Amino acid sequence: MTIRVSFSGVQKTCLALVAAAGSFIAGVLMPVDPPSEPASVRLTNILKPAVKLDLEFPSVKAIADQRVEQWWDSITQGQDEGKKKQVFSSPASFQGKIVQQAELAGQEKVIALTFDDGPWIDTTEKVLNILKQYQVKATFFWIGKHLKLYPHIAKKVVVQGHAIGNHTWNHPYSLNPSEATKEIEDTATLIYQVTDVKTSLFRPPGGVLNNGLAAYAQQQKYTVMMWSADSRDWNTGTSTSTMIDNVLRNTRSGGIVLLHDGGGNRWQTVEALPVIIAEFKNRGYKFVTVPELLQMEENERKIRAK
Numbered sequence: 067m068t069i070r071v072s073f074s075g076v077q078k079t080c081l082a083l084v085a086a087a088g089s090f091i092a093g094v095l096m097p098v099d100p101p102s103e104p105a106s107v108r109l110t111n112i113l114k115p116a117v118k119l120d121l122e123f124p125s126v127k128a129i130a131d132q133r134v135e136q137w138w139d140s141i142t143q144g145q146d147e148g149k150k151k152q153v154f155s156s157p158a159s160f161q162g163k164i165v166q167q168a169e170l171a172g173q174e175k176v177i178a179l180t181f182d183d184g185p186w187i188d189t190t191e192k193v194l195n196i197l198k199q200y201q202v203k204a205t206f207f208w209i210g211k212h213l214k215l216y217p218h219i220a221k222k223v224v225v226q227g228h229a230i231g232n233h234t235w236n237h238p239y240s241l242n243p244s245e246a247t248k249e250i251e252d253t254a255t256l257i258y259q260v261t262d263v264k265t266s267l268f269r270p271p272g273g274v275l276n277n278g279l280a281a282y283a284q285q286q287k288y289t290v291m292m293w294s295a296d297s298r299d300w301n302t303g304t305s306t307s308t309m310i311d312n313v314l315r316n317t318r319s320g321g322i323v324l325l326h327d328g329g330g331n332r333w334q335t336v337e338a339l340p341v342i343i344a345e346f347k348n349r350g351y352k353f354v355t356v357p358e359l360l361q362m363e364e365n366e367r368k369i370r371a372k
């Protein structure tokens with residue numbers, strides 16, 4: 067006997083839904099196969115989606131990169147890769163003059179640290195780090211041929227707010243007077259090309275004043291900057307403790323200290339520097355750049371004139 071069953075359209079739909087629900091429930095209730103993989107492999111499989119998730123959102127990385135770029139732009143704005151347009155000029159009464167130290171009558175004790183013969187690999191940056199740590203601004207007298215070798219180091223000096231002076235191209239002691247022009251002008255040109263800095267401070271190599279360099283500098287209205295305390299760090303035989311003693315023994319307010327960050331191995335200068343700074347601070351000194359020091363004397367002079 068055959069039983070014939072017929073369904074209307076609505077009934078067919080209901081039946082299809084029941085059948086689908088039934089197969090879903092059957093699937094859920096069906097016993098799960100025991101895991102065939104070891105636990106470590108299963109754990110890796112569980113972690114996989116997280117890694118995939120990260121790769122599926124490259125936009126997060128793009129946003130982070132953009133933020134880093136914006137932050138970098140904000141701190142380097144106007145610096146043009148380490149350049150900083152500025153002029154280190156001397157007050158009118160110091161132009162064309164030779165200066166050993168500032169004559170100051172004020173109560174405030176000040177001192178100017180100067181570093182010659184750089185920029186130099188390694189030691190200039192070590193000096194910069196120490197100055198930054200102690201929040202000291204100093205003055206660097208550059209040699210043109212060293213600046214040509216290490217322009218990236220020079221830019222760091224300028225960006226960190228130190229003053230700059232000219233210390234000739236080749237650091238000659240004796241020369242044909244006609245060569246003085248080139249020694250000073252080529253260095254001035256390169257200082258400007260590399261850092262956008264113009265300076266009217268000149269330091270004669272070895273402090274020699276009679277070989278034509280100082281005469282040319284004076285004629286060009288540079289201030290010829292000598293010093294009042296020589297650390298003698300240029301002599302490799304000078305011990306660190308003697309350097310420290312040389313500086314501290316010979317200094318009073320308005321003084322200019324001669325140190326070297328380049329031109330040779332200056333590890334002893336690097337070693338002596340924190341001690342020198344700390345001792346000056348103990349004695350109540352404030353650190354200024356050479357242009358600031360000259361301006362202080364100029365200001366006192368103006369007040370006295372009134």
Ligand SMILES: [Zn+2]
Binds near residue numbers: 237
């Ligand atoms: Zn020198």
